[in-house]
Amino acid sequence: MSMKLPRGTQDILPGNSEKWQYIEENLKDLCNRYNYKEIRTPLFEHTELFQRGVGDTTDIVQKEMYTFEDRGGRSLTLRPEGTASVVRSFVENKLFGLPNQPTKLFYIGPMFRYERPQQGRTRQFVQFGIEALGSADPGVDAEVLALAMSAYQEFGLKSLKLVINSLGDTESRESHRQALVNHFDPHREELCADCQVRLDKNPLRVLDCKKDRNHPAMATAPSILEHLNEYSRNYFEQVKANLDTMGINYVVDKNLVRGLDYYNHTAFEIMSDAEGFGAITTLSGGGRYNGLVEEIGGPETPGIGFALSIERLLMALEAEGIELPLDDALDCYFIAIGEEAEKQALKLTYELRKSGIQVDKDYMQRKMKAQFKAADRYNAKYVLILGENELAEQKINVKNMDTGDQVQIAFENITEHMKKELAGGE
Known part of the structure; x- marks a missing residue:
């Protein structure tokens, strides 16, 4: 099925x-x-x-x-x-x-x-x-x-x-209602079945009929504006x-x-x-x-x-060919190489997210080159790189994907640094 x-x-x-x-x-x-x-x-x-x-x-x-x-x-x-x-x-x-x-x-x-x-x-x-x-x-x-x-x-x-x-x-509508009945009644049998019912219950709805919109009587129907x-x-x-x-x-x-x-x-x-x-x-x-x-x-x-x-x-x-100004760029993409780096990346990713920063990381066990390609597909603004050397120094390589510039930031400072960078360096 x-x-x-x-x-x-x-x-x-x-x-x-x-x-x-x-x-x-x-x-x-x-x-x-x-x-x-x-x-x-x-x-x-x-x-x-x-x-x-x-x-x-x-x-x-x-x-x-x-x-x-x-x-x-x-x-x-x-x-x-x-x-x-x-x-x-x-x-x-x-x-x-x-x-x-x-x-x-x-x-x-x-x-x-x-x-x-x-x-x-x-x-x-x-x-x-x-x-x-x-x-x-x-x-x-x-x-x-x-x-x-x-x-x-x-x-x-x-x-x-x-x-x-x-x-x-109500008074104006009643006056118009009677005028519509008087106008359409001679044409009752020419109207669709729905309009024949509407003519008795709510003749104003006849004017809104999609089937009878081209009936000649529609063009000469009395206007509500004449009965206000x-x-x-x-x-x-x-x-x-x-x-x-x-x-x-x-x-x-x-x-x-x-x-x-x-x-x-x-x-x-x-x-x-x-x-x-x-x-x-x-x-x-x-x-x-x-x-x-x-x-x-x-x-x-x-x-x-x-x-x-x-x-x-x-x-x-x-x-009209109007494109909405959507921002689909990811704030940060975390690249970690090695089992211990993965553990640290998990911890830091959680802390960054709690502070309001948008972060994603690799869950497909891909090589570094493939992870960079993933960061590009996500249109990441920054890539955070953590390998064996960075882990030993307790620092993260932060790469600006727009300029290509890289800086090393200590683990304990990464949240404040990324907040500042994403705010425009203020």
């Missing part, structure tokens, strides 16, 4: 995992500057959380969730997205009662969706996202949009387009004004609705215009979800957030 990788998943191997680490650490640093704190939620939740939180008319709930029954007969689902879990934790742990509001959170972790695997879209993928809960200030919307754009720009990406729209408040009440119009204008103040470019797309049921007011996507990026240009998206906290059992609490796929971020970097 052949054991192979499950379809739609990937192994992230050394040489590639360093890119992920670099991206994740920089995203965490970005969140720290915006004062967002990390939250970690379970990989699976009760299925009802996603049915209520994400929406039972979405493709995610209807077609893409990995749902199973545990031994106690409970229906559980591997999380397909992060917001519902974060909001559940926000409610369950009463974070709304903390004195510092809004509650600003970020997460990084795997999500699971059963969909057709393709470039940049896998069944297990890693998502980074933020959620700001507790404020209905348009300034928070602008902050989230700014953070989202920075999440790409700080890695050097330039071919970006921010697309925004307003989905309005005064409050919703003013809210959207303030969001745009804040973006203008920060100098963040954007495009208003009246047909942008996003794929989840819980959005209202601000909705947005960030797209890549890079040549060769692929047919699916969306990098990330998000929006405001006033009402979601109440749906999950909490008090009335406004919220807004966004999420991005690390896989698609890596694709965008590749499309």
Whole structure:
């Protein structure tokens, strides 16, 4: 029997995992500057959380969730997205009662969706996202949009387009909902089976259909912007004004609705215009979800957030030819010749590592020449050489692999010497 990788998943191997680490650490640093704190939620939740939180008319709930029954007969689902879990934790742990509001959170972790695997879209993928809960200030919307754009720009990406729209408040959405029903009802039989159901349950989702996107009725569908009440119009204008103040470019797309049921007011996507990026240009998206906290059992609490796929971020970097500034050089490689030298090298390697210095050594019983070749493959900055003569003198030959310079350092001084050298000789 052949054991192979499950379809739609990937192994992230050394040489590639360093890119992920670099991206994740920089995203965490970005969140720290915006004062967002990390939250970690379970990989699976009760299925009802996603049915209520994400929406039972979405493709995610209807077609893409990995749902199973545990031994106690409970229906559980591997999380397909992060917001519902974060909001559940926000409610369950009463974070709304903390004195510092809004509650600003970020997460990084795997999500699971059963969909057709393709470039940049896998069944297990890693998502980074933020959620700001507790404020209905348009300034928070602008902050989230700014953070989202920075999440790409700080890695050097330039071919970006921010697309925004307003989905309005409950009153505006109801007015738009009725207008959509009136518009699409004469074409009901021409729409796909999913849209025929959506037309009754959530007609806004019809605008997001991939099958019917080229139907003539789509081009003439009533815009939500035509049905915004005064409050919703003013809210959207303030969001745009804040973006203008920060100098963040954007495009208003009246047909942008996003794929989840819980959005209202601000909705947005960030797209890549890079040549060769692929047919699916969306990098990330998000929006405001006033009402979601109440749906999950909490008090009335406004919220807004966004999420991005690390896989698609890596694709965008590749499309623009951007190399991440990774430092893959090894600090030190220890070469020891002889049984007694090996014992001393083991002791000194342990001491160097405890002091915070990155060290490796030979475990293949290779000759000195082969060990030097190994040091080159590891791109070692320094090679520490210990043979019979050095052992007798209680000293180590330290070779700078960049300059070729060599010095002898006493055993008891090697840790401080290497610290100084690696710090630039200061």
